[in-house]
Amino acid sequence: MGNPHVLAIPYPYQGHVLPLMQLSLKLIDHGVKITFVNTEFIHNRIMNAFSEENNVKELINLVSIPDGMEPWEDRNDIGKLSESILRVMPGELEQLVKDINQKDVNEITCIIADESLGWALEVAERLKIKRAAFWPASAAVMALKFSIPKLIQDGVVDNNDGTILRNEMYTLTEKMPVMNPKQFVWTCLGDSNTTKIMFKLIKHTNITVKLVDWIICNTSYELEPAALGLFPDILPIGPLLSGDRLGSSGYFWPSDVSCLAWLDQQPVQSVIYVAFGSFTIFDEKQFQELALGLESLNRPFLWVIRSDTIDKKPDMLLEKMKARIGQRGCIVSWAPQQAVLNHPAVACFLSHCGWNSTMEGVSNGVPFLCWPYFGDQFINQTYICDIWKVGLALDKDESGIITRGEIKNKAEKLLNDKNFKQRALIHQEMVITGAQESGCSNKNLSNFIQWIK
Structure with missing residues (x-):
């Protein structure tokens, strides 16, 4: 055998x-x-x-x-x-x-x-x-x-x-x-x-x-x-x-690790990390509002824009934006997310609230701005905002758009309230405890491996 x-x-x-x-x-x-x-x-x-x-x-x-x-x-x-x-x-x-x-x-x-x-x-x-x-x-x-x-x-x-x-x-x-x-x-x-x-x-x-x-x-x-x-x-x-x-075992896109060097240049807890997973698609208007919202924050941001994030390529919009913001923004097509969220420069995570992203954010003690797209992401947002209280939801206006003003207001509210970061660190500690030797997750995994053998 x-x-x-x-x-x-x-x-x-x-x-x-x-x-x-x-x-x-x-x-x-x-x-x-x-x-x-x-x-x-x-x-x-x-x-x-x-x-x-x-x-x-x-x-x-x-x-x-x-x-x-x-x-x-x-x-x-x-x-x-x-x-x-x-x-x-x-x-x-x-x-x-x-x-x-x-x-x-x-x-x-x-x-x-x-x-x-x-x-x-x-x-x-x-x-x-x-x-x-x-x-x-x-x-x-x-x-x-x-x-x-x-x-x-x-x-x-x-x-x-x-x-x-x-x-x-x-x-x-x-x-x-x-x-x-x-x-x-x-x-x-x-x-x-x-x-x-x-x-x-x-x-x-x-x-x-x-x-x-x-x-x-x-x-x-x-x-x-x-x-x-x-x-x-x-x-x-x-x-x-x-x-x-x-590193990136099982990703569908190659990770651009150059963003880690850019993060090294940023002050501690200053960067807004923006990533919407593998699925979310934006129309042109919504994409533009997001871009202008990030720009209006006057903070460094790292933004993951997949090749298929938007129906039509927003090259002109992004070129003009890059000219205005210079080194303050870093845009990549896919990021090594666990390494990014673990970086001391990251202040918050603007996320679609997929479960992997949710677990990675919580495990690294990072507060969230929530922008769910479909499937289980709405339930995950409820956990983040209402049960763990480690993030804020972004609300759509009457025409179904999350406006640049909404992005700016919620980001400032989240980052100016130290309680979000404190609760995020408490939840990080809880998750780490469960994964340690005497923790529930670790015991279950050990028993499962024994059963396989």
Whole structure:
């Protein structure tokens, strides 16, 4: 009997791939062999984004299977992508496992699948391989998914398509985020057809998750005691932070590390770090308001603008702005976020509130300005602003725009009130405690590794 051999398969989005990659690197430290399965599309992006010195490729067996879509099709259409995955990937995964087990002396002994990929857990069950579900987002969102029968019973959502029947604020238990049903994870992903597809898939994963021995979640007990108390089967093992070692393992874009040298030139706690994850898209007007808002603050800022952040390239706007601000602003296409948030020059994080970004901000004691875009980001904003009280929300005006004035006012309010930073440092301390040897996350992770072995 050789080393345990784990096959890890994430949902093919940046926020899902990163934490599962970090977990895989932790398992490798304990002598576990890892085969990491991405879709071909994502696999190619990750391979192209690896830096020269990154040795993840030597540590992890990175393989890929097709997602059933043509290369040019839009994978940001989450409904279409999910249907295509379901049609093609179960058979591909099963074949992959059989091929590996024929050739490799170390057969696959365990499959860790993203909880959203319930079919992968069914494949593991068919092949009689032990299995665990990995949830990369907050326990609150998982609790919401698990509570769908209750939402149906309470007449909040329709049993057939997940549409909202009672549009009033909803909370699962007292100390959990209060949610707007319009911002449930399946209702804010696109049109009504997407809502229907995603709701059906989520209901299915509520059945497939019963096939697992472990549900592990990238969170910490200290941050989400109420959600974890509601569903004690969800075991926190987080935060799983990118860049704890090996830099950018699993990023879809190459990181521009030149921004770290620029940060070194800035005063302590002076910089506003602006990054909206891998998904957020702006129209021209909103992009312009953001640019002018940052400029009006008269503070140094580091702004990540992905190549696909905006429909039309705002080159003229940015050129003029750069001419006016000079060295006060630094703009990159992708940043080594963990290293940035850990830098003493950073004062606050203007964020889309994706869960990885939320965990990285909290773990580094950085206060937030919140600008959620879709999915679970609204619930994460509620945690940041209302429960942990480590940030402020940016509000849209009547035409749906976050104005330059709003950005300036909220940033100044956040940075002039020392309580936000103090609470951020308290939460940082809580998270670090949970990850230490005697902490809850660390104990769960150790037990999980023992189970794998």
